[in-house]
Amino acid sequence: MPRFGGFLGAALLLALVTLAADRLHELLPENVSILLFLTAVLISAAAFGFWVGIASAVGAIAAFNFLFVEPHFTLHIAQPQDLITLAVFLLAASLTGLLAGRLREQVDAAKGRAAALEVVSRVSGDLAGAASAEDVARIALRHLHELAQGPAVALVPERDGLRLLAALPQGYAPVASDLDAADIAFRRRRAEFAAARGWAGSRLSFYPLHADGGGTVLGHARLDPDRRDREWRETGIEVVLRQSEQALQRLALAEAAEAERRRAVSEETRAALLASLSHDLRTPLATILGAVTTLRELGATLPPAAQADLLAAIEEETGRLARYVEKLLQLTRLQAGIAAQMAWVDAGDAMQAAVARARRSWPKARITAEAGPLPMIRAEAGLLEQAIFNLVENAVKYSQGPIRVTGAVEGQELVLTVLDSGRGLPPAIAEWLASDEAVGAPPGAGLGLPICKGITRALGGRMTAQRGSSGGAALAIRLPIPKPRA
């Protein structure tokens, strides 16, 4: 139905034209005046619709008749041509009104469609960024609220029933009959529609998201059945629900992929450990067995120098085996997650002990330790020594020149650095050492460095890998210095 404003507008327009026609009466011939009136009728019909147009046409004929048709200032219709004029006016007004109305309807529908499409086009982009099932529910909720042009809710299951996760507008609270409907939707795993206007029941329609193992239920206010864009909004809601399900599926897949990746990484670590076991355990064993059987079976024909060399090889390889077994035990302990036994430790002592052990293991290596007095820290002495020893071992393995072990205080950290003169760490290993990743050491990292990192983390510290001032690698263990008690 046209609104009151339409009639008022049409009346004003008619009044204006009447006034103008009256004023210009002397100048304008009668048939031009009537065109002015017709124009006013057409404008009213186009702007305000069919009924306003009809009313305007009647009014215009009346005004014209009153002013210009003999006898003046009466509404008396004397001639049949006046009736024809009236008919033409009515016809023009109704045609224009109908056409304009249809056009307006189309415009309204197009606007609604555009609004729905806009929501639909945004929803997939928004959902793509969702990182959790809850994110998905909240994003879907926002779009449902917009599409339904009324309240929307998201519910998630709890131990005994559904819990309201979020609602729009903020603070909107579903009543008992709504919650009953939501519960039905949740348990029967199918949509539960709102009761029709004026009927008892839920004010909201509820949809369970099937793809969600958690069982999120989304609800929105019933759509206004009189709105011309209702179908579009319904379609939009369907799209939002479908996209939400897809987003949940994607999340589930991503989760599975992540779990798979973790498994692969740990598998990789295990494979690397096995390869290392194979190499680092077998070579000493093969050397020891080979040398011992050679001494036993061919001892008589071996010159004394060769016998001494074989004995030296046995001794060296036994030491190598012992170091390796020690590392394996540490690694097993770290992987088992046994906490470090923290006590007050002089880091300088641990450093000296590690350096002394390294000198015994590799008498030819040039290893120097430089440190002033270092503060006491909380650590497990044996673990700390092993970590430093592993860094020194790495330096011995990969560089020929002198190796420097230094200790210093930097801010709130105690920094123990091993500098060598090799070619530096491969970037991937250096990056991994400094990262937060506990597992997944890149291939080639061996056992020593991952164990060193594991120990450092168990002691509450971190590792850094840089290039030393002399060009080699500078691997550092950084441990927090405890604040003195007040």
Next chain:
Amino acid sequence: MGDRRLILIVDDEPQIQRFLGHALVAAGYDTCLAGNGAEALAQAAAQEPDLMILDLGLPDMNGKEVIERLRLRSDMPVIVLSAHDQEMEKIMALDLGADDFVAKPFGIGELLARLRASLRPRRAARSEQVRQGGLVIDLAAHQVSRDGEVLRLTPKEFDLLAALVGNAGRVMTHHKLLQLVWGPAHVDDVPYLRVFIGQLRQKLERDPARPELILTEPGVGYRWAATEGGPAEPGKQP
């Protein structure tokens, strides 16, 4: 010392090279060394050693590749040193022409025995008689007897026996035996081979459940028990 055999040791572990060097010299061989595959091939060409001891875990190329490239121009015996996780590579190496293998870790006696078996020239199968543990195998006459009593073998059984005895002391892979006896179309018929080995053991072994002549190399193949010195040494052609 012109008659000393030259052995090329190919291993990337200096410690292994170290004890092998001492052991082989003490056992009467000369040695030369290579630390990777490329070096091994270069040494093999330059020094023309009598035998190569090849570790399968080389840093630059796998043992299979070394053997393939070596076999293009030389048939020198190759003994591969393998670890337990290199089973497949070991079998491939043997199929490609390695003569034998020793699994790490090994006692030096085992390696030296393989070395001697591989350095011994292969028998000319047509013209020899083998005596071993009361068994007389006349390869020329296609006849086998134990303690003077003639044993009946089918032609295939005899061919299989000849293939094994002809390579006494060396491992023969399933693949090699099948190819030698049944031809290239049957190289994958390992169950078939097992049946024939079973039959041979029934006829030849004193206790077929505990074979002493045809030894099994699990997953790899069979080996005719090597005899070194003593009365069981293969009989020389009169």
